[in-house]
Amino acid sequence: MTASAGVIPDREIARMAAGGEIAAARLVEPGQIQPASLDLRLGTEAWRVRASFLPGAAPLAERLGEFGMHRIDLGPGAVLEKGCVYVVPLQESLALPGDVSAVANAKSSTGRLDLFTRLITDRGTEFDRIAAGYAGPLYAEISPRSFSVLVRPGMRLNQVRFRRGDATLDDAALAALDAAEGLVDGEAHIAGGLGFSVDLRPEAGGIAGWRAKPHAGLIDLDRIGWYDPHDFWEPVSARGGRIILDPGAFYILVSREAVHVPPDYAAEMAPYLAMVGEFRVHYAGFFDPGFGHAAAGGKGARGVLEVRCHEAPFALDHGQVVGRLVYERMAGRPEKLYGEGLGSNYQGQGLKLAKHFRAA
Numbered sequence: 001m002t003a004s005a006g007v008i009p010d011r012e013i014a015r016m017a018a019g020g021e022i023a024a025a026r027l028v029e030p031g032q033i034q035p036a037s038l039d040l041r042l043g044t045e046a047w048r049v050r051a052s053f054l055p056g057a058a059p060l061a062e063r064l065g066e067f068g069m070h071r072i073d074l075g076p077g078a079v080l081e082k083g084c085v086y087v088v089p090l091q092e093s094l095a096l097p098g099d100v101s102a103v104a105n106a107k108s109s110t111g112r113l114d115l116f117t118r119l120i121t122d123r124g125t126e127f128d129r130i131a132a133g134y135a136g137p138l139y140a141e142i143s144p145r146s147f148s149v150l151v152r153p154g155m156r157l158n159q160v161r162f163r164r165g166d167a168t169l170d171d172a173a174l175a176a177l178d179a180a181e182g183l184v185d186g187e188a189h190i191a192g193g194l195g196f197s198v199d200l201r202p203e204a205g206g207i208a209g210w211r212a213k214p215h216a217g218l219i220d221l222d223r224i225g226w227y228d229p230h231d232f233w234e235p236v237s238a239r240g241g242r243i244i245l246d247p248g249a250f251y252i253l254v255s256r257e258a259v260h261v262p263p264d265y266a267a268e269m270a271p272y273l274a275m276v277g278e279f280r281v282h283y284a285g286f287f288d289p290g291f292g293h294a295a296a297g298g299k300g301a302r303g304v305l306e307v308r309c310h311e312a313p314f315a316l317d318h319g320q321v322v323g324r325l326v327y328e329r330m331a332g333r334p335e336k337l338y339g340e341g342l343g344s345n346y347q348g349q350g351l352k353l354a355k356h357f358r359a360a
Helices: 010-019 060-067 108-112 171-181
Strands: 022-024 037-041 045-049 068-073 078-080 085-095 100-106 115-121 135-144 149-151 156-164 194-197 209-212 233-236 242-245 250-259 265-271 279-281 301-309 314-317 321-329
Touching: 010 022, 010 037, 010 156, 037 085, 045 060, 060 068, 100 108, 100 115, 108 115, 108 301, 115 156, 135 156, 194 250, 233 250, 301 321
Parallel strands: none
Antiparallel strands: 022 085, 037 156, 045 068, 045 085, 078 149, 085 135, 100 156, 115 135, 194 321, 209 233, 209 250, 242 314, 250 301, 265 321, 279 301
8 A cells, every 4th residue: 555645644753763764862752743743852962063064975973073173961961152053963863764755944942042953964965854765863953043052962952844755735725725724814825835924013012023132141941931031032113013124133023814734734834035035034834733723722823933134124014925834735634733732832822932931
């Protein structure tokens, strides 16, 4: 029997772990398996490197001799300094079947901390992409942008999604799904995915977003609901529904639309076309089956936008389209949906900082 094309669900990820297609220094824990992805765990050591790099034709361990500056023991906890680049071997390794590829992304909380995290494979020529049939170790490149962070072995900063074939919905299929499900609370703008725009007209008394402070303190990633947001962030107001993005600054904003992902689908938030402005939106892009969906107790959820402006100041207006959601079919319905007994932090979210901060 031919296996179904699409994003591989939780129960099959568990089978891959049991069968050795996903291996680990310590057994894969049930809590790592999400409805359509696997959380990856930091290993016991890190290397400070002088530059980001891709291994190319060589194993990554050989390239560390060229780029590595010093080794860091993560065992007792170690600080990864803002503005530096690190490579961390992950506890998981892969031996994928020839028809299964994978893509990685930062977890939501990682992206909301401006903790730039990418996956690297041996002899890899792209970040965050794992070729079908890949067999070998996995590494995380970590570069804290706004805040220095304290990390320990076993922490989960990025995740990987496995897929068989290509089950991406084209615009016609996405329009049909929207007609059946009502993917967004309003008119659907479909062009290379489901378009979403920025909300810069908050309710009376509300703020439009947050901007990372340039000289904030250290964040221990094990501390949940611990930090005062005002020690790390400045509230952003939007006069007349507009803000001016400063080059190099990092913002947390929110989409105007509330969206959901039906149980038989997964979605990924992709940056909008570069021609609409010199900024990037959303570094953590996986939306699991059930996100914002009634089947998982949701009533729609807005997308949190992690925004960094690049070359020049840029005026961002309320309702401006800034990104798109690309939907894919699942290879099977997951046993658990996002938010359904998983302790999901962002079901039904609005403008929300990472889980490490107390409610503002």
